[in-house]
Amino acid sequence: MxxxxxxxxxxxxxxxxxxxxxxxxxxxxxxxxxxxxxxxxxxxxxxxxxxxxxxxxxxxxxxxxxxxxxxxxxxxxxxxxxxxxxxxxxxxxxxxxxxxxxxxxxxxxxxxxxxxxxxxxxxxxxxxxxxxxxxxxxxxxxxxxxxxxxxxxxxxxxxxxxxxxxxxxxxxxxxxxxxxxxxxxSIVYGHSETGRSLLFNALYYPVRTALFLKNLYETDIRERGGWRAAEMGVRLDGDGWTVMPIRIMAEDGGGVNVVPVDFFVRAFGAIRERAVDGGIFQVVNSRRTRIEDIIEYTQALFHIRGIMVCPAQDMEGKPRNALEEVFETYLEAYRPYLRDRRIFGAEKAGPILDDKGIRCPDLTFDIFKRCLDYAVQCGWGTRLFRG
Ligand SMILES: NC(=O)c1ccc[n+]([C@@H]2O[C@H](COP(=O)([O-])OP(=O)(O)OC[C@H]3O[C@@H](n4cnc5c(N)ncnc54)[C@H](OP(=O)(O)O)[C@@H]3O)[C@@H](O)[C@H]2O)c1
CATH class of the missing domain: 3.40.50.720 (NAD(P)-binding Rossmann-like Domain)
Structure with missing residues (x-):
């Protein structure tokens, strides 16, 4: 037992x-x-x-x-x-x-x-x-x-x-x-094939924040004259997409190490079966997801323009705008994980997973869409067990 x-x-x-x-x-x-x-x-x-x-x-x-x-x-x-x-x-x-x-x-x-x-x-x-x-x-x-x-x-x-x-x-x-x-x-997100998840932190949080700001300023534009949105530089384009001018500071080559929960579970099963004497095993993605890719996916899925990655040296001398300040405040706790350049070795876990044919999928747009659609549909977890 x-x-x-x-x-x-x-x-x-x-x-x-x-x-x-x-x-x-x-x-x-x-x-x-x-x-x-x-x-x-x-x-x-x-x-x-x-x-x-x-x-x-x-x-x-x-x-x-x-x-x-x-x-x-x-x-x-x-x-x-x-x-x-x-x-x-x-x-x-x-x-x-x-x-x-x-x-x-x-x-x-x-x-x-x-x-x-x-x-x-x-x-x-x-x-x-x-x-x-x-x-x-x-x-x-x-x-x-x-x-x-x-x-x-x-x-x-x-x-x-x-x-x-x-x-x-x-x-x-x-x-x-x-x-x-x-x-x-590393950072675990929902199921790569179904998008289902029980937790909506880490990878989800910046996306949720962008969507929250988009909805906030869209409502301001549509229902309250839009002066708050204008103050933040937010506007609606003719095709209905929302423009949000946000620069996100990122390290060159940095990104986020994410694995889907189905990969984590399969990896756990394989390691438990094969490594009966124990050991330390990093269950990670051999490739980081670039912040640029997450921004591109987020913008495509939620019809947003204007969010971009900016190298630290390019931010110098150009202070953050008000919208960037708000966004950064929300993201503070997660910032180090989004700009990671470290390599997490898998010298012990890797051969076991290779031998079992278990491979961590890259975070493609399709997987991202499945996971974020599920997150939105269940109200970021608030409606998980209803209906
Ligand atoms: N999710 C990730 O991305 C990730 C990445 C790396 C490592 N991990 C590790 O994976 C493990 C599980 O994380 P998770 O993401 O599944 O977190 P989670 O959803 O927050 O689950 C935490 C679990 O711990 C239980 N717990 C917390 N305090 C407790 C207490 N005082 N007494 C009894 N139970 C308690 C919670 O019970 P309640 O439901 O009653 O609160 C819940 O079942 C953690 O050790 C975490 O460090 C997670």
């Missing part, structure tokens, strides 16, 4: 569906939230994922919270886990970048991990799968290897705690004789 933490999250839910599909029995650690019981949340997720009725029988639910010692489990649930689990997939995490939330991020990503490891050590579990991130690399340049790292600085508390968590998991698993696999995805 496999214990999955974070099974109500984007990646954890997809991994749970994959393991069920493979015929595994899973125990999901979940919590109640926003007036919904843990059971209701898991139930609607399994429906959303299309898990067949005969597979749902293989799901056991335990209620718990990472920051509580013993995960706050009922004694019977704790006993079930100790008795039955062979593997743990630790996917739960705080993904907040906000420094003001440091205490909470540390409580979930470090104390929470300690509590899961305590449980692993008390059980018959022999394999520990830790879902980390390629961005444990912190602020550095060049080639990022599939090994434990100690960067001098991080972009945010999320990166820092994930990096510290890798060391913690590594030390504790080595002592306890647990085989540890660390998976480091």
């Amino acid at each position: 496999i214990l999955i933490t974070g099974g109500t999250g984007f990646l954890g839910a997809h991994l749970a569906a994959h393991l069920l599909e493979e015929g595994d029995e899973v125990i999901l650690l979940a919590r109640s939230k926003q007036g919904l019981s843990a059971a209701d949340r898991v139930g609607r997720l399994l429906d959303w994922l299309g898990v067949a009725a005969n597979r749902k029988k293989n799901v056991h639910l335990v209620e718990g919270r990472l920051e509580h010692p013993g995960l706050g489990l009922e004694p019977d649930d704790s006993a079930l886990i100790s008795r039955e689990i062979d593997e743990i997939v630790h996917c739960a995490s705080s993904t907040s970048f906000a420094e003001r939330r440091r205490a909470e991020v540390e409580a979930v990503n470090l104390d929470g991990l300690r509590h899961v490891l305590d449980l692993a050590e008390r059980s018959r579990c022999r394999r520990f799968h830790f879902i980390s991130t390629a961005y444990v690399a912190g602020i550095n340049s060049g080639h990022c290897l599939e090994e434990l790292v100690r960067p001098a600085a991080f972009t945010n508390v999320y990166e820092e705690t994930k990096c510290r968590a890798e060391w913690l998991a590594s030390e504790r698993c080595a002592k306890a004789g647990l085989r540890l696999s660390i998976y480091r995805p």
Whole structure:
């Protein structure tokens, strides 16, 4: 049996569906939230994922919270886990970048991990799968290897705690004789074939911001005389497209490393099957998507003109216009990930995936359109489980 933490999250839910599909029995650690019981949340997720009725029988639910010692489990649930689990997939995490939330991020990503490891050590579990991130690399340049790292600085508390968590998991698993696999995805977006997703941050956020500004100023033009739009330099062209003069500062050759969730799940499955002794595996795209391409896709899909990439030296002496200031404020937290020039090596993951014929698709316009159409249709997640 496999214990999955974070099974109500984007990646954890997809991994749970994959393991069920493979015929595994899973125990999901979940919590109640926003007036919904843990059971209701898991139930609607399994429906959303299309898990067949005969597979749902293989799901056991335990209620718990990472920051509580013993995960706050009922004694019977704790006993079930100790008795039955062979593997743990630790996917739960705080993904907040906000420094003001440091205490909470540390409580979930470090104390929470300690509590899961305590449980692993008390059980018959022999394999520990830790879902980390390629961005444990912190602020550095060049080639990022599939090994434990100690960067001098991080972009945010999320990166820092994930990096510290890798060391913690590594030390504790080595002592306890647990085989540890660390998976480091880059930025994960929706399903490349269906466009479906449960989370609409990272790649989606800049696009959502552009669309939000477009709708805001279009409404101003159509209903309120358009003076706010004019102040920002926004106008409607004769063919109905919206012109938004926004320069986005980018590094030459920089871009964003993105992988679709279906690739991540297949990669996880292959690595889990082949690398039985564990290791560190970067689940990344060998090619970055250029910001220019994301801008082109966004403009084509949403009928926008005027957004362009601008090298840093060309911005000097030409201060940002008001619209650029607004856009940059929204994007601040994601900026480092959009202008990345690093190479994330996959010396260990690559051969396993090649051997299995698993290839990360490039983010083409067709895939982008499927994913963004889905995002808009489900109100960026607000209407996911309705109807
Ligand atoms: N998505 C990406 O692009 C990406 C990229 C690289 C790495 N990762 C890694 O992948 C893992 C999953 O991320 P995700 O994108 O799936 O994030 P997510 O959708 O936000 O899921 C986070 C999960 O953690 C659970 N969780 C958070 N705090 C908890 C607590 N105190 N007690 C119990 N459960 C708690 C959440 O439960 P609730 O549903 O109850 O809140 C949720 O199930 C993380 O470890 C993240 O670092 C993600």
